Amino acid sequence: MPETPVLTIAAESAFLPVAVSFVKKICQGYGFSQKETTVLVLAAEEIFVYLNKLNPGTMISISCRSKPYLMELTLEFTAENFNLRAFNLTSSVDVEDESSLEELGLLIAGRMVDSFSINQTGGKIHMSLMKYMGYKEAAATGYTPGPMVSRTIDHPDPLEIRMVAGMIHESESMADLPFFFKTPLMVADMHEAGDLAALILKDRQNTIAGGLFWKSLNRNTAEILGPYIYGQTGASQMGEELVEKCLETIGKENFTGVICRHYGHDLPEQYFETIGTLSGKKIFFRQLQEDTGTCAWLHPSIAADIADRYERLFLPRNIIAPADDVRPLTPYTVISSEVNRAADTVVMHPLVLGQDVLETVAAHCLLFQSDGYQTVLFTLDLGNSAHAGWIPALTENGFTTALLVPYGGKGDLLTLAYHHPNRGGK
Amino acid sequence: MNTFSVAHLVPDHIAAFEQYIPSRPDDELKKLYGCDRIFRLNNNENPLGPPPEARNVIKRFSPEKAAIYPSGDAFHLRSKLSRHFGKDPDQFIVGNGANELISFVIKAFCREGDNIITADKTFAVYEWVAQFSGFNARLIPLKEFGFDAAGMAAAIDERTKILFVCNPNNPTGTYWDIDTFREFMSAVNGKKIVVLDEAYCEFVEKEDYPDGMKLMEEYPNLVVFRTFSKMYGLAGLRIGYLAGSVEVVDVIRKTCVVYSVNAVAQDAAIKAIDDQDHVLKTRRLMAEARHYLGRELERLQLPHVIGETSYIMVKLPMSDSLAYRKLMRHGIMIRSMTGFRFPNYIRVSLSEMEMMEAFIKALTEIL
Numbered sequence: 001m002p003e004t005p006v007l008t009i010a011a012e013s014a015f016l017p018v019a020v021s022f023v024k025k026i027c028q029g030y031g032f033s034q035k036e037t038t039v040l041v042l043a044a045e046e047i048f049v050y051l052n053k054l055n056p057g058t059m060i061s062i063s064c065r066s067k068p069y070l071m072e073l074t075l076e077f078t079a080e081n082f083n084l085r086a087f088n089l090t091s092s093v094d095v096e097d098e099s100s101l102e103e104l105g106l107l108i109a110g111r112m113v114d115s116f117s118i119n120q121t122g123g124k125i126h127m128s129l130m131k132y133m134g135y136k137e138a139a140a141t142g143y144t145p146g147p148m149v150s151r152t153i154d155h156p157d158p159l160e161i162r163m164v165a166g167m168i169h170e171s172e173s174m175a176d177l178p179f180f181f182k183t184p185l186m187v188a189d190m191h192e193a194g195d196l197a198a199l200i201l202k203d204r205q206n207t208i209a210g211g212l213f214w215k216s217l218n219r220n221t222a223e224i225l226g227p228y229i230y231g232q233t234g235a236s237q238m239g240e241e242l243v244e245k246c247l248e249t250i251g252k253e254n255f256t257g258v259i260c261r262h263y264g265h266d267l268p269e270q271y272f273e274t275i276g277t278l279s280g281k282k283i284f285f286r287q288l289q290e291d292t293g294t295c296a297w298l299h300p301s302i303a304a305d306i307a308d309r310y311e312r313l314f315l316p317r318n319i320i321a322p323a324d325d326v327r328p329l330t331p332y333t334v335i336s337s338e339v340n341r342a343a344d345t346v347v348m349h350p351l352v353l354g355q356d357v358l359e360t361v362a363a364h365c366l367l368f369q370s371d372g373y374q375t376v377l378f379t380l381d382l383g384n385s386a387h388a389g390w391i392p393a394l395t396e397n398g399f400t401t402a403l404l405v406p407y408g409g410k411g412d413l414l415t416l417a418y419h420h421p422n423r424g425g426k
Numbered sequence: 427m428n429t430f431s432v433a434h435l436v437p438d439h440i441a442a443f444e445q446y447i448p449s450r451p452d453d454e455l456k457k458l459y460g461c462d463r464i465f466r467l468n469n470n471e472n473p474l475g476p477p478p479e480a481r482n483v484i485k486r487f488s489p490e491k492a493a494i495y496p497s498g499d500a501f502h503l504r505s506k507l508s509r510h511f512g513k514d515p516d517q518f519i520v521g522n523g524a525n526e527l528i529s530f531v532i533k534a535f536c537r538e539g540d541n542i543i544t545a546d547k548t549f550a551v552y553e554w555v556a557q558f559s560g561f562n563a564r565l566i567p568l569k570e571f572g573f574d575a576a577g578m579a580a581a582i583d584e585r586t587k588i589l590f591v592c593n594p595n596n597p598t599g600t601y602w603d604i605d606t607f608r609e610f611m612s613a614v615n616g617k618k619i620v621v622l623d624e625a626y627c628e629f630v631e632k633e634d635y636p637d638g639m640k641l642m643e644e645y646p647n648l649v650v651f652r653t654f655s656k657m658y659g660l661a662g663l664r665i666g667y668l669a670g671s672v673e674v675v676d677v678i679r680k681t682c683v684v685y686s687v688n689a690v691a692q693d694a695a696i697k698a699i700d701d702q703d704h705v706l707k708t709r710r711l712m713a714e715a716r717h718y719l720g721r722e723l724e725r726l727q728l729p730h731v732i733g734e735t736s737y738i739m740v741k742l743p744m745s746d747s748l749a750y751r752k753l754m755r756h757g758i759m760i761r762s763m764t765g766f767r768f769p770n771y772i773r774v775s776l777s778e779m780e781m782m783e784a785f786i787k788a789l790t791e792i793l
Contacts, residue, residue, distance in 0.1 A: 243769075244769055244770075247764060247769035248546075248767040248768075248769060251764035251765055251766075251767055251769060252765065252767060254442075270743045270744055270745075270770070271745055271769060271770060272745060273744075273745055273748050286745045286747065286748075287745070287747035287748070287751075288747065288764050288765070289447065289747065289762075289764070289765065290449060290747060290750045290761075290762050291747065291750070291751055292447060292449060292450050292455075292458075293450065293454070293455075293458035293459075313751075314748070314751035314752050314754075314755055315751065316455075316458035316459050316460075316751070316754070317458075318458075
């Protein structure tokens with residue numbers, strides 16, 4: 001694989017055309033369309049300009065990485081006062097306020113891309129902005145498999161992936177599927193990129209009756225999508241065979257666990273344990289390794305509740321309470337939000353804990369509520385001591401514990417669900 | 427301060443490699459799982475411990491000797507092994523457990539682009555060492571829980587250097603009989619190194635079980651691994667050995683790390699190897715535990731695989747990692763088998779009846 005091209009340059013006005021040209025040429029070189037190229041070029045430009053105003057001359061490294069279905073723009077720089085607040089979905093610009101106007105570019109950059117992540121360590125900022133390739137809506141295949149004879153489980157080729165993804169797209173509700181199932185071609189591109197693994201059920205006549213997918217969610221956790229099986233009697237046995245084969249494979253990989261949020265009727269539940277419920281649907285999980293124990297940073301307000309969950313899940317954990325007199329040093333809170341319109345769901349992730357955390361969380365909830373989202377979630381990494389500081393603001397805003405994914409982050413990943421006070425929860 | 431990023435220095439085959447996380451010490455596990463004792467049924471250790479004379483050696487080991495390097499090539503132990511098996515001392519290499527020996531053999535024969543062949547569901551260290559050394563490990567699916575001789579032979583190509591056969595297999599306990607072994611060796615036709623890992627051979631009482639130590643006289647490409655960790659109860663001292671033709675062993679010796687086996691381990695092994703009474707006592711204990719567990723697992727209607735070794739495999743109607751946690755709450759430590767590519771299976775070491783009964787009681791409660 002070729003090395004990712006990197007441009008390291010001073011954030012000076014004179015070099016802005018160089019940075020812009022670099023991103024543009026790389027995107028074009030990788031065959032991205034003009035629309036997606038423009039988005040990433042503008043995002044890079046806005047961040048460069050902001051950084052130039054904030055810390056003229058500071059060095060910025062820009063790199064672009066391409067996959068068949070996305071382009072990722074990465075920016076790394078050191079800036080003590082870089083205001084990430086603009087990346088909040090609730091941010092707006094006050095036209096009367098000059099400093100607010102300066103952040104307009106950042107706000108635009110954050111809204112244009114499909115997803116972003118920010119890591120801040122001291123003054124060093126690592127920003128990753130992703131734009132997915134545009135895909136056309138898939139035409140219906142109308143394919144319904146007949147009964148299989150002498151079935152096998154196989155690794156699919158690109159056409160078979162598209163066929164299975166098409167069957168799933170046509171048979172399941174998009175609310176129950178990850179967004180990329182909207183277009184089978186994107187599923188196939190993710191598979192080609194090595195970001196989505198798959199097994200399919202087929203027979204000697206090349207009848208394809210379904211399959212199962214899995215992907216990495218993070219360093220520790222994989223996600224199984226499926227199994228989905230169509231037109232067969234004895235599908236539950238086939239589902240078991242698919243899951244076994246998948247577990248045999250990922251059991252040897254680096255993951256400590258596998259979660260199953262999207263599945264059909266034929267999921268063999270005996271291979272999993274239930275770790276909670278989201279939107280009325282059971283969430284299944286399975287550890288892939290023996291649990292050697294870890295610690296969980298928990299604010300006392302929810303420690304008893306989580307300890308009770310640990311007990312029910314037989315998870316060995318040392319619960320540690322953070323110091324209660326630590327106030328956030330930064331004035332502004334930053335939250336990244338993952339929006340899935342088809343599933344009516346928003347998942348928020350903590351980026352920067354600021355002094356306005358209570359108000360910022362409230363503003364986000366209000367925004368999502370007014371936009372009609374049915375499920376509003378917030379995730380915290382219990383292995384990250386800094387995340388414990390978010391808990392009072394979340395509980396005060398009406399969040400309660402929904403899901404606990406063992407080792408879903410650095411430590412266990414806690415998902416809290418928002419319950420609107422006037423709606424009586426959901 | 428300069429920031430240092432290690433990522434660009436790491437080869438791809440290491441970056442992709444899964445590190446092995448050993449279980450925590452008992453005192454830590456007891457605290458974490460809230461149990462007041464732990465029955466370790468996860469590592470196939472001998473509940474009788476080392477044979478009596480080996481115990482005496484360990485007890486009498488003089489602290490002054492701790493300051494002195496051990497024999498770098500286990501001179502006296504190799505002499506003892508040569509007398510015990512009627513071979514030349516130069517036909518033996520002693521290592522810090524069989525894991526180290528696997529590494530010696532792979533380093534001795536493989537170079538970039540080469541491959542090794544073994545089964546998909548067996549002792550994982552053959553595969554691990556090959557992969558983190560940058561070699562391809564071809565994994566042939568088991569057939570009826572046993573190594574597939576024809577499948578392995580068919581996978582051989584010109585870049586194949588070593589075939590690893592775990593006999594009896596860990597974790598299934600199945601073994602190749604002498605006829606299967608001979609057929610396989612004929613198919614290999616003296617062109618590749620065949621490693622026969624006999625870590626559990628002393629537990630097997632079947633007459634058709636092939637004895638690698640004798641067969642190597644017929645097959646100069648055969649290398650046999652044995653260990654003092656299982657039958658001889660010296661797992662904590664880490665000592666094992668390999669044997670083969672002088673020509674092959676001379677090549678492997680070039681890759682050996684000398685002084686890797688400590689002095690007390692060498693002395694204890696010398697005393698352990700002759701103790702046939704210990705072997706018989708252990709076999710009796712295993713037979714009793716095997717019989718008891720077989721009967722109880724039938725009663726619980728749990729599919730299981732009972733082989734010729736010191737462990738059994740059980741299929742559970744639940745995730746094996748969940749069963750691990752639940753059993754730990756009862757102070758029972760088993761091996762979950764997803765990492766061996768057997769999801770929902772657990773492997774249980776055969777042990778004294780008190781532990782076997784405690785295991786069945788806990789298992790009944792968690793089901």
